[in-house]
């Protein structure tokens with residue numbers, strides 16, 4: 160009989176979920192929680208769930224759950240699903256419309272511009288010797304990059320950031336009606352703002368990603384207005400809400416691992432280092448699927464049944480620390496050969512569209528940061544977000560000593 164308690168509200172779990180993940184994986188890898196989720200923590204089970212056609216991402220359509228005010232609200236207020244919530248073939252059609260803009264070679268062309276944005280963001284820290292990592296670097300860089308990709312104005316950054324944070328709160332499995340109502344208000348403000356930009360762009364198409372979405376034709380099909388809006392909102396939010404946490408979590412890992420910090424300082428941040436940082440402490444801790452058939456998972460020689468329509472929480476964070484795949488999983492090891500097997504960008508058809516962009520941004524930000532200063536130290540303990548799905552630091556004050564040669 161397992162004694163593991165999966166309590167996502169426990170502050171200790173928020174700070175470090177791995178002791179609980181380890182216990183679950185060892186004792187009860189298919190864990191039925193009192194909150195009504197089935198939590199999967201073994202790497203192979205998570206990958207199977209994400210790749211199998213027996214599992215759907217369209218929770219509203221396929222999950223069989225008690226009717227709650229939250230579900231009713233979600234159903235009544237949904238206008239158009241983004242690709243994140245669709246299954247093939249609708250998902251395939253929409254994803255193919257933008258995948259060209261996100262190929263590694265298309266993204267690599269952005270390197271020089273990302274470098275400029277990072278250099279500008281660090282000007283004041285070079286002078287003052289202090290850096291609020293999230294406010295001054297981790298947020299502005301990906302926000303500016305996605306805004307430029309879509310050719311969006313950046314004059315209402317504070318409002319957009321607030322709206323994004325309110326909307327992403329609804330990704331939490333514990334979301335209630337109050338959060339959904341707030342998100343509706345935020346979407347209600349974001350929509351007319353974007354509507355205006357979209358209708359102006361329709362009359363004056365450019366070389367940006369929004370223009371290609373507007374004009375794209377795939378198999379004779381265009382995006383409907385609602386599909387376009389859902390896509391732009393997803394790209395906009397996914398484009399910065401997660402990368403900010405990759406940078407924050409990575410810096411926390413580096414500042415608590417001086418040997419690895421020194422390695423990065425000497426070599427610069429390599430793609431393999433980014434993979435290992437994503438594996439070690441990824442910004443998205445889990446994702447949700449629902450089986451569309453009755454299914455089961457083998458545990459200790461016995462099949463554990465999972466009913467059609469249940470809510471399955473596939474823990475990416477736990478899979479990333481599964482010792483059967485990653486040796487010494489709690490070690491931050493930049494020489495780890497299979498770090499790129501991490502699940503932080505999910506797997507299967509919903510594998511993160513922006514993975515190459517996020518990795519490039521992290522590479523440029525971290526290389527520039529560690530190489531620009533003689534010394535970087537945490538001035539305060541980081542504050543962790545009160546979220547289960549998206550794991551990240553909200554505030555992280557650093558003291559930075561500029562390079563001797565430039566003083």
Ligand code: HEM
Pocket residue numbers: 216242243244254305393394397398399401402405441442443446447503504505506508509510511512513514516517
């Ligand atoms: C470190 C940063 C990032 C992380 C950890 C991350 C993580 C993820 C994960 C886990 C998923 C799949 C969720 C699921 O399977 O249910 C996903 C999907 C997606 N991501 Fe990212 N993401 C990041 C950055 C970005 C960026 C920069 C963009 C765009 C500019 C982006 C755009 C998307 C889109 C459009 C999807 C939906 C793909 C689909 O459903 O086919 N992401 N991301």
